Every structure is written in structure tokens, then in C-alpha cells.
Amino acid sequence: MxxxxxxxxxxxxxxxxxxxxxxxxxxxxxxxxxxxxxxxxxxxxxxxxxxxxxxxxxxxxxxxxxxxxxxxxxxxxxxxxxxxxxxxxxxxxxxxxxxELDFMEMITRVLQEREGELIARVSEDLKDAENLARTSDVDEETLERIKRMRTLAGLMKQALDVFVKTAQLDVSQTRDLLG
Amino acid sequence: MxxxxxxxxxxxxxxxxxxxxxxxxxxxxxxxxxxxxxxxxxxxxxxxxxxxxxxxxxxxxxxxxxxxxxxxxxxxxxxxxxxxxxxxxxxxxxxxxxxELDFMEMITRVLQEREGELIARVSEDLKDAENLARTSDVDEETLERIKRMRTLAGLMKQALDVFVKTAQLDVSQTRDLLG
DNA sequence: GCGAAAGTTCAAGAGGTTTTGAACACCTAA
DNA sequence: TTAGGTGTTCAAAACCTCTTGAACTTTCGC
Structure with missing residues (x-):
């Protein structure tokens, strides 16, 4: 080598x-x-x-x-x-x-920012979609499916928040990890 | 609108x-x-x-x-x-x-695959780097810093695995979420 | 303040990824 | 088996992001 x-x-x-x-x-x-x-x-x-x-x-x-x-x-x-x-x-x-040593913290912070904006926008759009669909003659099951997608977006956010917390916890437990 | x-x-x-x-x-x-x-x-x-x-x-x-x-x-x-x-x-x-309804599961699965390959490769490279550095006249603290990076890669993997588990758990708790 | 070095900006170019659509392959029904 | 519709492939084009480097601005030492 x-x-x-x-x-x-x-x-x-x-x-x-x-x-x-x-x-x-x-x-x-x-x-x-x-x-x-x-x-x-x-x-x-x-x-x-x-x-x-x-x-x-x-x-x-x-x-x-x-x-x-x-x-x-x-x-x-x-x-x-x-x-x-x-x-x-x-x-x-x-x-x-x-x-500086807080590299991992930075990754999770930026990730969470990006994700926050995304989920906010997506949730808003799905809400609009639901309202529009309701005013059209869309059947109940379809409305239900749109609602479920909103739930899914929420779950995604939760899971990512857990990831961020885990990452930060892991690093802080290994305090002075990079120092 | x-x-x-x-x-x-x-x-x-x-x-x-x-x-x-x-x-x-x-x-x-x-x-x-x-x-x-x-x-x-x-x-x-x-x-x-x-x-x-x-x-x-x-x-x-x-x-x-x-x-x-x-x-x-x-x-x-x-x-x-x-x-x-x-x-x-x-x-x-x-x-x-x-x-099909297991959309979230697919995301986490593919994510974990990609991440697995990445971490494997990166860990390998950092190990090589450490060995090479050791054979050169690199001081002890520098070697320590390389080691710490390997730890960090490991933590990242752990955190992502937690994310995947959380996501899958969330979805299964809301069984029939998309159905 | 002046000249030189350092630092920033951004239009143009390079590089990489996704999409297109024409050519080709495959199926199906008769 | 064949004709026509359906499905796939892949080279080229479109697209998008990142990098370059020349022009410009700022800072530093004197």
C-alpha cells in the first residue's frame, strides 16, 4: 500500500x-x-x-x-x-x-432544521389537499387516505426527532469524544 | 384557490x-x-x-x-x-x-442498506488510516483523534438504527395506518 | 495612505444526475 | 404467425448543483 x-x-x-x-x-x-x-x-x-x-x-x-x-x-x-x-x-x-468539536451536533441540528421546514410545508399542503378534496365529490375512504398520510408525516417527524436526541445523547455520554 | x-x-x-x-x-x-x-x-x-x-x-x-x-x-x-x-x-x-402499504418500511430499509455500506467502508478506511499513521511518525494524540472518529462513525450507526426502529415501531403501533 | 496580500463574489464552466424518446423487444389476441 | 399494442433500454439532452478563477473589496503592515 x-x-x-x-x-x-x-x-x-x-x-x-x-x-x-x-x-x-x-x-x-x-x-x-x-x-x-x-x-x-x-x-x-x-x-x-x-x-x-x-x-x-x-x-x-x-x-x-x-x-x-x-x-x-x-x-x-x-x-x-x-x-x-x-x-x-x-x-x-x-x-x-x-x-470545533461539536460536529455531530451540527449535523443533527441542520438536519432537524431542514426536516422541520419540510414537514411544516408538507403538512400544510396535505391539509389543503384534504379541504379541496372535501369540497369536490371525493368519497370518504379517499379522504381517510389523505388523513393517514398526514399522520405518516407526523410519525416521520417523531422518528427523526428521536434520531437527533439519540445522536446527541450518545455523543454527550462519550463527552470529550472528539476533544 | x-x-x-x-x-x-x-x-x-x-x-x-x-x-x-x-x-x-x-x-x-x-x-x-x-x-x-x-x-x-x-x-x-x-x-x-x-x-x-x-x-x-x-x-x-x-x-x-x-x-x-x-x-x-x-x-x-x-x-x-x-x-x-x-x-x-x-x-x-x-x-x-x-x-402496497409498507412505504415507511421501505424508506427505512433502503436507508439502512445505504447507511450500512457507507459505515462499513468508512470504518475500514479509518482503520487503514490509523495503521498507516502508526507506521509513519505520527504522534499519539493524532492517533487518538483518528480512533475517536471511528467511534463517532459507530455512534452514527447506532443512532440511525434507533431511528429505523422507532419509525417501524411507530408505524406498527398505528397498524393499518395506510390500509 | 499606499502597496501587497488575503478574502469574497459570482458568472461561466464542469460534473453529475435525471428525463426523454426513438429503437427495439415482448406479449396478446385473433 | 402476425399485427398492434405494450414494455424496456439507453444514448443524448435537459437539468441541477458544485467548482473555478478573474475581478473586485477588504485588511494588514509599514
Whole structure:
């Protein structure tokens, strides 16, 4: 097994990531993508986390082979989500970024936000549908089926809330998990 | 509020969906999309569910404004996931489709499959990363951080399994929920 | 304040996924 | 067996999201 991530040709100053860092960042990228975030959000956070030492945009750009613009946008998102903090480093005029530890909390929080909006909208639409159907000459069983769908939406929300609670509980039980 | 879903021009035989059906199918489409399926999977299933009466490809195609090919592929998926059944209808040579009721079960099942593959792969990669890091001159704390990520992946799996159980339990408690 | 470096923005492009529809295959009924 | 309706496939098109990089703005050190 090679010790360095593959890169053909010899473009930049050859600052490629060691294989193990590539594996870690890609792993987190895959996980975060599963949850509907962007792969590179995960890669950036993961690199900051394993390195411990705050990194600047230039370093992130080179190590993860991202563009200037991409790094700027990604760290902005991560800051807003409070999983990355912007810090000054003595002797440098550039901002540096360091990983916060509440990554799991962020995933569940954002997930719950998205899900909340969705369920609110869907419930509203199903209510409207039910009312409209009632004013048309729709039989009782059909109305019943629409109602059942609303129940189902409610159950989905409940189940997802349980997921969020479980995730947060698990993490807090393993307090200092990532620290 | 209009009683019919909007459609400009006058293309097909004007077999547009009543507004309430459009609301229902779109609602289910949105939900299923949230879970990483295709919008039209949800729309097709939802229409079959509210209509109760089995429909053929042609009807699905016209009512939901899908192409012939799309309908073919979508019902194939839904059949494989066991949420739609193919039936014969007397007096017609075309296949008809009817909705099965275990929609929620299907979502959680597919979700758990996807998640299972993901976590297996990620855990494997993190293990490799740890081993590689160990053979390099990586300090103990860094190794510890990689280990903690593996733990985190495990917790995520646990939490998702709880979600799946909760969802299935909720539905079974409300047995005949959709029936 | 000035020049240089760092950071941001966004239109255009790349990349990936879904949908289309024409060609082909399959069935059914006669 | 055949004709016509039905069903499937898949390359191309449409669509949508993410990334790039040049232009621009802000910040820093002096």
C-alpha cells in the first residue's frame, strides 16, 4: 500500500497529503455527503480536526486541492454552522481556522432544521389537499387516505426527532469524544 | 384557490390532475426526495395510493406528465422495493399497478442498506488510516483523534438504527395506518 | 495612505444526475 | 404467425448543483 495519495504529473509544489490523511478526510467527506452536505465541507473540517493546528486558506487550498473561491465559501459555511472557528496566528496576517468539536451536533441540528421546514410545508399542503378534496365529490375512504398520510408525516417527524436526541445523547455520554 | 393544477397551453387531452391530487403527490415527492430518493418515485406511489384503483402506465404517464421511459423505470424500482405490485385487470392487456402499504418500511430499509455500506467502508478506511499513521511518525494524540472518529462513525450507526426502529415501531403501533 | 496580500463574489464552466424518446423487444389476441 | 399494442433500454439532452478563477473589496503592515 502506498504511503501517499495518488497524484499523476507534477503540478503544484508537491504538497500532497499523506495517504492516511487522505483516507480520513475522504471518509468524513463521504459521511457528510450521506447527510446531504457537500463532500468538501467534510474534507475541510476533517483535515482541520486531525491536524489540530489551525490552518490558513492557502494551506487548505493546496492540501485538499481546492480553488481559492471554494475554500472561502466552505469555511464560511463551516463557521456559520459553528464547527470551525477563525483565529489569528502570531506572525501571520492571514486568518487561520480550527475545528470545533461539536460536529455531530451540527449535523443533527441542520438536519432537524431542514426536516422541520419540510414537514411544516408538507403538512400544510396535505391539509389543503384534504379541504379541496372535501369540497369536490371525493368519497370518504379517499379522504381517510389523505388523513393517514398526514399522520405518516407526523410519525416521520417523531422518528427523526428521536434520531437527533439519540445522536446527541450518545455523543454527550462519550463527552470529550472528539476533544 | 384554483381547483386544478396549473398548466399553460393545451397540449395533451387535458387530463390534468385535480389540484388536491397534485398537492398530495407533490407532498410525497418532496418527502421522498428528502430521504434521497427521486421525487417521481414518491409522486407515482402517492397517486396509486390515493386512487386505490390500479392504474396502467399510460394513465400514470398522462396524469403525472412523465415520459413512457420514465414510467417504466420508476415502476420497476417501486416493484423491486416492494411498494408497488403489478396486477392484471380484466378486459385490458396492459399491466396495472397498485400501491402496497409498507412505504415507511421501505424508506427505512433502503436507508439502512445505504447507511450500512457507507459505515462499513468508512470504518475500514479509518482503520487503514490509523495503521498507516502508526507506521509513519505520527504522534499519539493524532492517533487518538483518528480512533475517536471511528467511534463517532459507530455512534452514527447506532443512532440511525434507533431511528429505523422507532419509525417501524411507530408505524406498527398505528397498524393499518395506510390500509 | 499606499502597496501587497488575503478574502469574497459570482458568472461561466464542469460534473453529475435525471428525463426523454426513438429503437427495439415482448406479449396478446385473433 | 402476425399485427398492434405494450414494455424496456439507453444514448443524448435537459437539468441541477458544485467548482473555478478573474475581478473586485477588504485588511494588514509599514
Amino acid at each position: 502506498k504511503g501517499y495519495a495518488y497524484r499523476s504529473g507534477e503540478g503544484e509544489p508537491s504538497l500532497q497529503l499523506p495517504m492516511w490523511e487522505a483516507l480520513v478526510t475522504d471518509a468524513v467527506g463521504d459521511v457528510i455527503e450521506f447527510w446531504g452536505f457537500k463532500r468538501n465541507h467534510g474534507r475541510v473540517w476533517a483535515l482541520l480536526y486531525v491536524r489540530e493546528e489551525p490552518m490558513n486558506s492557502k494551506e487548505l487550498q493546496e492540501d485538499l486541492e481546492l480553488s481559492k473561491g471554494a475554500v472561502s465559501m466552505i469555511v464560511r459555511d463551516l463557521e456559520q454552522w459553528k464547527v470551525v472557528q477563525r483565529v489569528r496566528k502570531p506572525g501571520s496576517s492571514a486568518w487561520h481556522f480550527e475545528a | 384554483k381547483g386544478y393544477a396549473y398548466r399553460s397551453g393545451e397540449g395533451e387531452p387535458s387530463l390534468q390532475l385535480p389540484m388536491w391530487e397534485a398537492l398530495v403527490t407533490d407532498a410525497v415527492g418532496d418527502v421522498i426526495e428528502f430521504w434521497g430518493f427521486k421525487r417521481n418515485h414518491g409522486r407515482v406511489w402517492a397517486l396509486l395510493y390515493v386512487r386505490e384503483e390500479p392504474m396502467n402506465s399510460k394513465e400514470l404517464q398522462e396524469d403525472l406528465e412523465l415520459s413512457k421511459g420514465a414510467v417504466s423505470m420508476i415502476v420497476r424500482d417501486l416493484e423491486q422495493w416492494k411498494v408497488v405490485q403489478r396486477v392484471r385487470k380484466p378486459g385490458s392487456s396492459a399491466w396495472h399497478f397498485e400501491a
